[in-house]
Amino acid sequence: MADDNPPALPQNTTVHSLYKEGSSKRIALLTGLSLLVIISAVFSAGIGTVSISPQDTILAVGHSCAVSLQNFLHTYLPYVAGWYDSIPFTIPAPGNPQAELIVVGFRLPRIFLAILTGVSLAVAGAVMQGLLRNPLVSPFTLGLSSAASFGAALAIVIGPGIVAGLFMVSYDMFIVIMAFLFGWLSMLLVYWISRSRGTTQSTLILAGVVIGYIFTAGVMSLKYITNNEKLRELMIWLMGGMWGASWSAVLLLIPLVVICFVLLERMAWDLNALSAGDDVAKNLGINVERLRLSGLMISTFIASCCLAFTGVIGFIGLMGPHICRMIIGSDHRYLIPCAGLMGAAILLVSDTLARTIMSPVEIPVGIIMYAIGGVFFLFLIMRGRGRGLY
Amino acid sequence: MELVIENISKDYEKKRVVDSVSFAVGSGEIVALVGPNGSGKSTIIKTIASVHRQSAGSISIDRKNIDTIDPVDLAKMIGYVPQQFTYTLYSTVFETVLLGRRQHIKWAVSDEELSRVQQSLDALEMGGMAGMFMDQLSGGERQKVFIARALAQDPRVFVFDEPTSALDIRYQIEVMETMRNITRERGAGMIIAVHDLNLAYRYADLVVVLNHGKMVGYGKPQEVLTPACINKVYGVESFIVDNEFGKFIVPFRANSAL
Numbered sequence: 001m002a003d004d005n006p007p008a009l010p011q012n013t014t015v016h017s018l019y020k021e022g023s024s025k026r027i028a029l030l031t032g033l034s035l036l037v038i039i040s041a042v043f044s045a046g047i048g049t050v051s052i053s054p055q056d057t058i059l060a061v062g063h064s065c066a067v068s069l070q071n072f073l074h075t076y077l078p079y080v081a082g083w084y085d086s087i088p089f090t091i092p093a094p095g096n097p098q099a100e101l102i103v104v105g106f107r108l109p110r111i112f113l114a115i116l117t118g119v120s121l122a123v124a125g126a127v128m129q130g131l132l133r134n135p136l137v138s139p140f141t142l143g144l145s146s147a148a149s150f151g152a153a154l155a156i157v158i159g160p161g162i163v164a165g166l167f168m169v170s171y172d173m174f175i176v177i178m179a180f181l182f183g184w185l186s187m188l189l190v191y192w193i194s195r196s197r198g199t200t201q202s203t204l205i206l207a208g209v210v211i212g213y214i215f216t217a218g219v220m221s222l223k224y225i226t227n228n229e230k231l232r233e234l235m236i237w238l239m240g241g242m243w244g245a246s247w248s249a250v251l252l253l254i255p256l257v258v259i260c261f262v263l264l265e266r267m268a269w270d271l272n273a274l275s276a277g278d279d280v281a282k283n284l285g286i287n288v289e290r291l292r293l294s295g296l297m298i299s300t301f302i303a304s305c306c307l308a309f310t311g312v313i314g315f316i317g318l319m320g321p322h323i324c325r326m327i328i329g330s331d332h333r334y335l336i337p338c339a340g341l342m343g344a345a346i347l348l349v350s351d352t353l354a355r356t357i358m359s360p361v362e363i364p365v366g367i368i369m370y371a372i373g374g375v376f377f378l379f380l381i382m383r384g385r386g387r388g389l390y
Numbered sequence: 391m392e393l394v395i396e397n398i399s400k401d402y403e404k405k406r407v408v409d410s411v412s413f414a415v416g417s418g419e420i421v422a423l424v425g426p427n428g429s430g431k432s433t434i435i436k437t438i439a440s441v442h443r444q445s446a447g448s449i450s451i452d453r454k455n456i457d458t459i460d461p462v463d464l465a466k467m468i469g470y471v472p473q474q475f476t477y478t479l480y481s482t483v484f485e486t487v488l489l490g491r492r493q494h495i496k497w498a499v500s501d502e503e504l505s506r507v508q509q510s511l512d513a514l515e516m517g518g519m520a521g522m523f524m525d526q527l528s529g530g531e532r533q534k535v536f537i538a539r540a541l542a543q544d545p546r547v548f549v550f551d552e553p554t555s556a557l558d559i560r561y562q563i564e565v566m567e568t569m570r571n572i573t574r575e576r577g578a579g580m581i582i583a584v585h586d587l588n589l590a591y592r593y594a595d596l597v598v599v600l601n602h603g604k605m606v607g608y609g610k611p612q613e614v615l616t617p618a619c620i621n622k623v624y625g626v627e628s629f630i631v632d633n634e635f636g637k638f639i640v641p642f643r644a645n646s647a648l
Contacts, residue, residue, distance in 0.1 A: 009505035010512070014520045015484045016504045133476070272485075273492045276539070277476030283439045284492045284543075285465030330480040333497070 026334040029327060033341035037115060040345060044352040045107045049360045052103060056094035060103040063091045110245035114351045115344040116253045117242075117306040117313060119261070122320030122343025124299035126336050127264050129321055130271040131295045132201040138317035139303040141205070142296075143186045143212030145314070148307045149238055150215040151182025153222040156234050172244070175237070176308040183304030186211050187296055200278070204292070239364040240311035242351050249309050260302040261340065267295055268332035275330060314366065316343040319373050326380050346373050391417045391452060391546045393438070393579055398447035400433050400603075408433050409603045410447065413596070415547065415579035420570060422590035422611070423583045425600035426624055431583035432473060434600075435551045438581060439470035451546065465493045469545035471536050473552045473583075477524040483535050484520040487511060490542030510541035514568060529556040537565065541572065548573065550582040554589065562586070566593050587639045591615055599623055612637065621645055 046057045073081035094100060125138045139145055155178035159171070169177065186208075193207040194200075219238075223231060236243075270291050273281045278288050307313065320343035321335065328334055350369035355362045393415045400408040408430040415421045423431040437444045440461065449456045456464055469490070477486060484507050488495075491503045511517045514534045524532060533556045540548055548569070554562040570593055573580045584590050590597050591611045599607030599614055601623045607614040620628045620641065628641040 009502060010508045011501070011505060013505065013508040014517065015508040015511070016501065018482070018484060018521045019499065019504055133478070135479075269492060269495060269497070273489050275476070275478045275481060276486065276489050276536075277472060277474075279436065279439070279441045279472045280470065280476070280489075280539075282441045283465065283468065283470035284489065285440075285461040285463075286492075287461070325480050329482065329485070330478045331485065 022329070022331075026328045026331070026338070030334065030338055030341065033338065033345060037341055037344050037348065040348050040352065041111050041115070044111050044348060045103045047352065047356050048102070048107065050098060050102055052094075052096055052099045056096050056099045057103055059092060059094040060099040061108070063093050064100050064104045066091045109247050109250050110242045110351070110355075111348060112250040113242050113245040113253070113306075113309060114348045116250065116257050117310050118316055118320070118342075118344035118347035119340040120253075120257055120302045120306040120343075121313060121317040121347075122339040123261060123264060123336055124303040125317030125343075126321035126324070126332070126339040127267070127271065127295050127299045128317075130274060130330075130332055130335075131292050131299075132205055133275065133277075134201060134205060135322060135325075136318070137205060137208075138314075139300070139307070140314055140317060141212070142190060142208030142300075143210075143215060144183050144208075144300055144303055145307060145312050146212040146215035146219065147186030148179040148183035148304055149312055150218045150222075151178035151180070151185075152237050152308075152311070153219050153234050154178055154182075156230055156237065157222045157226045176244070176249075180304045180308035182215070183307055184300060186215065187300035191293060191296065204296075236364075237311040239366055240313040241354070241362075241365050242310060244309045244311075253305060253309070256305050257302060260298050261336075263298050264295065265333070265336050267291065268336060271295070271332040272330070313347065313369075315370055315373050316347055319377055320346065323377060323380060391577065391579060393449070393451050393547050393581075394453075395434070395438065396448050396450070398434070398437060398444040398449065400430070400437060400442070401445040402433075406445075407603050408437070408444075411598070411600070411603075411605045412447075413598050413605070413608055415581055415596075417577040417579060418574045419595045420573060420580045420582060420593055421596045421598060422594035423581065423598045423600060424585075424587060424590050424615070428602075429600040429623075430603040431600060432551050433603075435470070435549050435581065435583050438547070439468055439549045440464060441470070462493050466543065467546045469540035469543035469548050471533075471540045471548075471550045471553050473555065475532060475536050477532070479523075479525060481524055482520070483516065483522050483524065483527070484508075484511065486524060486535050487538045487542050490539040506542050506544065507538075510538040511535075513541055513572060514538050514565070530558060530561045533557055534561070534565065537569070544576075545578065547579040547581065550580070552583055552585065555585065562589065569593075587615055587620070587641075591639055592636065615639060 042054055042057055046052045046054050070084060073084050121139060128137045128142060129135055152175050155175040189211050190204060190207045194203040223234060226234065270286050273284050273286055274288065274291065281288050303317065321339040324335055324338040324342050328338055346369060350372060351365045353368045354365040357363065395414065396412050397410045398408060399406060399410055411434060413421060423434060425431055436442055438449060451467055487507045487510055488499065488503065491506060495503060508517060511520055514537060516531065516534050516538055519527065519531065524535065527535065533553065537553060554565055557565060566589060569580060594611050596609065597611045597614045598605060599619060606623060607619055617628050617630065620626055620639065625645045626641045627643045627645055628639055631638045631640055
């Protein structure tokens with residue numbers, strides 16, 4: 001019997017040192033990317049049509065938080081408010097009187113939306129690529145964004161009408177809801193189709209691609225039949241951007257993104273095992289069908305949530321995970337958060353450039369993102385050894 | 391340890407590909423499944439490895455039906471090496487072997503798990519390649535990594551689907567010797583699908599001969615793998631060479647009557 005007489009295990013071996021070295025480098029990269037996102041956010045909040053110093057930016061955020069907290073306490077917890085007011089330290093208001101309105105009111109929601117969208121799309125891409133063992137899979141290739149576009153296009157072209165009136169939602173919110181619903185629907189369709197043939201990765205991918213084309217046909221016909229004014233609105237949505245940013249969107253998305261991220265991160269080891277093939281994963285005790293279903297559903301959900309607010313944002317879902325895999329390898333425990341941060345960094349930097357480079361005119365974020373992301377990716381490929389940290 | 395396969399059958403889209411096959415493997419025993427392509431070897435291997443479920447019959451380990459065992463626990467009992475191996479571009483040798491410890495790892499990887507990975511790699515003399523990427527290895531080395539992963543599972547039964555098919559003759563002998571020693575030392579059982587009848591002849595304690603999904607022979611290799619049986623199952627005429635190195639099967643001509 002295997003456990004009767006366990007042989008002595010080797011200690012402090014090559015494998016131990018390789019593993020530890022790899023882990024510390026991966027943690028270093030995660031820390032580095034987190035800092036990059038934070039620093040980019042501070043700079044991004046400062047630059048724009050009105051330029052605000054980093055110091056004022058931080059003071060504006062701090063002061064605004066302190067004031068909001070004070071108001072909240074005075075309204076709901078007067079007992080604690082007295083204690084809070086007695087704290088001798090206060091955060092001074094920023095030197096620039098407009099700073100607070102500009103930073104907190106306009107730029108921060110946009111920055112948050114960029115970060116949340118970047119994280120969601122890249123995390124969804126990383127998980128989808130792992131689940132389907134295909135590096136070319138992304139929320140795009142699986143028909144998700146075509147479907148969301150169709151939902152949005154439908155909302156824009158037919159207008160809010162009776163349905164939106166019935167549920168008392170605004171026109172903008174109606175577009176968001178329609179985009180989300182159709183994005184989500186696409187994955188249900190993909191899954192339903194592949195169910196009949198067994199959930200192998202090739203049927204799922206093919207089903208996704210085909211569903212994507214069907215919805216694209218829908219978008220094209222809507223473009224064809226609609227009038228000029230709505231066509232322009234539709235084109236802007238299809239180009240994608242952070243125009244839809246608001247605090248209510250951000251506050252809705254934060255918990256959703258956090259919950260989905262935690263759920264997906266918990267699948268990391270199973271995703272690693274899946275890299276050895278379906279058969280081996282099953283032998284390792286993993287319910288492969290259930291993993292695929294739940295993984296695809298959660299990643300689609302979170303990608304649809306963000307796409308609904310931003311319009312079509314491509315590239316990140318494909319390249320974020322890919323770039324990270326080239327740098328830190330394919331251990332999903334690190335790959336998922338790393339891809340998320342990479343996605344956030346790319347989208348945030350691109351969006352900041354998009355709104356400042358020709359200020360006060362904004363250009364679509366896609367133009368910047370495809371250019372800088374593409375160049376960065378090419379750099380990684382051409383460096384030759386762009387693979388792993390070991 | 392005893393793994394008993396009792397009357398298992400498997401249907402694919404209404405076609406019966408394995409029909410009522412029964413055999414058993416005990417501690418330190420090697421059972422070889424032989425038969426022509428499409429005779430159901432891989433299907434039986436996959437059924438035992440929980441890749442799919444049998445359509446009828448039962449498999450039990452130490453008299454416990456494997457259907458009643460939790461998949462996580464079962465994964466610690468049966469280690470599997472598939473015929474075709476899959477890996478990702480950015481995975482290293484030791485990360486691939488570490489997957490064999492999946493059911494022992496919650497989140498962080500303990501030193502013990504890493505030690506077992508090293509031990510498994512050392513057993514196949516692959517310790518020096520731990521940090522290499524899978525696509526830097528030759529086909530034979532890759533096959534050994536996958537065997538090392540099954541070793542790391544530390545299972546009670548190994549099920550191998552053509553484990554030596556990608557190996558040259560030296561590796562074939564090395565791997566089979568290593569596997570036989572490990573099976574004996576750990577008191578594990580081993581079920582192996584092979585094409586090379588001489589490997590079955592030399593290393594297996596028992597042979598299951600399959601044809602069109604049916605079991606047509608079961609017993610000690612020397613008794614079962616006779617020229618008559620080989621002719622009947624494969625349609626190949628052969629003779630047995632018996633010299634000071636042992637007995638060998640020499641197939642020499644396809645039977646034109648079949």
